[in-house]
Amino acid sequence: MKVIDTEFLVVGSGIAGLMSAIHLSRHGRVIVMTKKELAESNTNYAQGGIACVMTSDDSFDQHVKDTLIAGCGLCDENIVREIVSAGPARIAELERMGLAFAERNGSGGARYDLGREGGHSRRRVLHSGDITGREVEKVLLAHARSRPSIQIIEHALAIDLITSGWLGLPGPNRCVGAYFLDRGTGEIAAIRTPHLVLATGGAGKVYLYTTNPDIATADGVAMAWRAGLPIRDMEFIQFHPTCLYHPKAKSFLISEAVRGEGARLVDESGRPFMERYDPRGDLAPRDIVARAIDREMKVTGAPCAFLDIRHKSPAFLRERFPNIYEKCLSFGFDMARNLLPVVPAAHYCCGGIEAGLDGTTAMPGLYACGEVASTGLHGANRLASNSLLEALVCSHRLAETAAAFSRERPDLDIPAWQTGSATPSDEAVMIGHNWNEVRTCMWDYVGIVRSDKRLERAMRRIRNLRQEIRQYYFESLVTSDILELRNIAAAGELIVRSAMMRRESRGLHFTLDYPEQAAPPPRNTVICDPPGEFLPDE
Numbered sequence: 117m118k119v120i121d122t123e124f125l126v127v128g129s130g131i132a133g134l135m136s137a138i139h140l141s142r143h144g145r146v147i148v149m150t151k152k153e154l155a156e157s158n159t160n161y162a163q164g165g166i167a168c169v170m171t172s173d174d175s176f177d178q179h180v181k182d183t184l185i186a187g188c189g190l191c192d193e194n195i196v197r198e199i200v201s202a203g204p205a206r207i208a209e210l211e212r213m214g215l216a217f218a219e220r221n222g223s224g225g226a227r228y229d230l231g232r233e234g235g236h237s238r239r240r241v242l243h244s245g246d247i248t249g250r251e252v253e254k255v256l257l258a259h260a261r262s263r264p265s266i267q268i269i270e271h272a273l274a275i276d277l278i279t280s281g282w283l284g285l286p287g288p289n290r291c292v293g294a295y296f297l298d299r300g301t302g303e304i305a306a307i308r309t310p311h312l313v314l315a316t317g318g319a320g321k322v323y324l325y326t327t328n329p330d331i332a333t334a335d336g337v338a339m340a341w342r343a344g345l346p347i348r349d350m351e352f353i354q355f356h357p358t359c360l361y362h363p364k365a366k367s368f369l370i371s372e373a374v375r376g377e378g379a380r381l382v383d384e385s386g387r388p389f390m391e392r393y394d395p396r397g398d399l400a401p402r403d404i405v406a407r408a409i410d411r412e413m414k415v416t417g418a419p420c421a422f423l424d425i426r427h428k429s430p431a432f433l434r435e436r437f438p439n440i441y442e443k444c445l446s447f448g449f450d451m452a453r454n455l456l457p458v459v460p461a462a463h464y465c466c467g468g469i470e471a472g473l474d475g476t477t478a479m480p481g482l483y484a485c486g487e488v489a490s491t492g493l494h495g496a497n498r499l500a501s502n503s504l505l506e507a508l509v510c511s512h513r514l515a516e517t518a519a520a521f522s523r524e525r526p527d528l529d530i531p532a533w534q535t536g537s538a539t540p541s542d543e544a545v546m547i548g549h550n551w552n553e554v555r556t557c558m559w560d561y562v563g564i565v566r567s568d569k570r571l572e573r574a575m576r577r578i579r580n581l582r583q584e585i586r587q588y589y590f591e592s593l594v595t596s597d598i599l600e601l602r603n604i605a606a607a608g609e610l611i612v613r614s615a616m617m618r619r620e621s622r623g624l625h626f627t628l629d630y631p632e633q634a635a636p637p638p639r640n641t642v643i644c645d646p647p648g649e650f651l652p653d654e
């Protein structure tokens with residue numbers, strides 16, 4: 117088996133992975149491993165932009181306050197303050213790297229054209245039209261490619277972490293590398309490193325309907341759980357209120373920034389309904405808006421709600437939302453003339469691997485950054501456009517911390533991957549079937565509105581599915597499909613268990629059996645019991 121050595125290994129090529137790699141490349145050799153093409157990531161699809169205090173009528177205190185309100189009592193205020201106040205320096209750095217944020221036309225006032233989204237009391241979202249994420253990826257990829265100390269390996273899927281404890285070595289358990297699947301050749305190899313950064317992104321694919329691209333299969337959280345890391349707050353899955361409802365649109369998002377420019381949520385007959393649910397109306401935090409749409413759909417039997425922005429001119433809409441405008445047009449909706457049909461869909465995983473602001477985790481040698489990490493910024497509900505900001509700030513801190521430790525190669529041998537008596541997969545039907553079953557079960561029973569009964573049902577099914585998947589995993593030669601299925605099922609169990617542990621409704625977790633917030637707020641939900649399926653020969 118091939119074993120590659122590097123001083124830093126970054127798994128993932130979204131904003132968190134690429135930014136970490138760029139910062140780390142000043143201190144040593146970095147490998148960036150990513151499971152598909154480089155740009156394929158949640159980052160690439162980000163629309164609204166990056167929340168940051170940029171004007172004199174805004175303040176760090178106000179951004180902190182908005183974040184804490186959205187987070188419903190579970191944010192770590194110190195972390196929120198650190199991230200918010202480190203924002204402007206990181207934005208300036210991104211601009212120096214070549215990112216152009218939209219600016220205002222005409223004279224006077226502030227320089228940037230700032231967007232507004234749910235839960236923000238000010239306009240403070242920097243954007244590049246409605247393709248902010250694509251522009252971020254473009255700039256960061258160009259930088260990463262230009263650095264000789266960064267090596268990029270595409271189509272390489274990290275399977276599991278390798279730890280000194282698993283190798284039976286004495287001393288504190290530390291991360292020393294990872295096994296990965298080369299998707300081109302089907303071979304398994306290992307990377308040995310003293311510093312491994314998980315920047316694997318979110319978990320949208322755990323649910324049947326999601327705004328996330330196919331890469332979002334919770335791989336990092338599942339790997340960390342198997343390696344014994346504490347996983348926090350997984351019950352808080354954010355559903356974005358406005359995913360385009362069209363059979364061919366797959367998972368196209370209509371940015372909250374559209375509501376920031378005055379769009380209203382209306383029912384089939386064009387009546388606005390958000391004021392009945394919250395005085396902040398269409399720009400209430402996302403948990404409230406998604407629940408309101410869900411309720412409207414259940415009460416009226418309608419298959420979707422609608423966004424109405426017909427009062428804006430085609431010229432304005434084309435300029436401010438060029439990508440959304442064109443995409444909607446391709447499905448037969450002219451935003452300037454038609455109501456847009458929308459439904460909520462799984463969007464963001466607020467929980468993840470418990471990590472510090474600098475990505476450090478409970479395991480030396482292992483860092484988590486970006487959506488895969490739970491730093492304490494988001495609490496029970498992420499404030500819109502705070503996640504790109506978090507990735508920028510935390511990747512910077514991560515590099516400072518990691519650079520202070522030794523970069524010496526771990527003095528140990530990595531055992532070859534054991535295939536045992538595994539044979540090539542001949543039951544692909546099981547993978548497709550269970551893939552749909554996990555996602556449907558999570559959507560039906562662990563969605564926007566939960567109950568004890570639904571969660572119990574989900575737990576029974578997910579546990580059975582995980583047993584079946586586990587057996588198949590050990591009997592067959594690994595493929596990316598079985599690895600991703602194994603990971604969404606693991607994340608499903610983490611979400612269900614966390615939801616069962618929270619016997620109240622707070623933020624994104626709403627249950628019919630405990631519809632009120634408990635006082636004082638119960639603590640963060642933490643699961644730290646490796647499921648005992650770490651590697652094949654265990």
Ligand code: FAD
Pocket residue numbers: 127128129130131132133149150151152154155156157158159160161162163164165166167248249272273274275315316317318327328329331335336369463464485486487488500501502503504505507
């Ligand atoms: P990602 O960008 O998802 O990158 C993860 C990377 O890890 C990918 O390269 C993936 O291929 C790789 N990977 C995963 N598993 C493995 C594995 N096992 N082996 C190897 N590689 C692996 N947030 C905002 O702040 N503002 C917005 O406007 C905004 N809009 C959004 C719009 C959409 C449609 C979506 C889906 C999300 C949006 N978000 C927004 C959320 C934000 O985009 C993400 O939270 C953020 O980009 C996550 O960055 P990341 O680097 O942590 O993960």
Ligand code: SIN
Pocket residue numbers: 162163164165370371372373464499500501502503
């Ligand atoms: C959006 O543009 O609506 C998404 C913003 C986010 O998820 O932060």
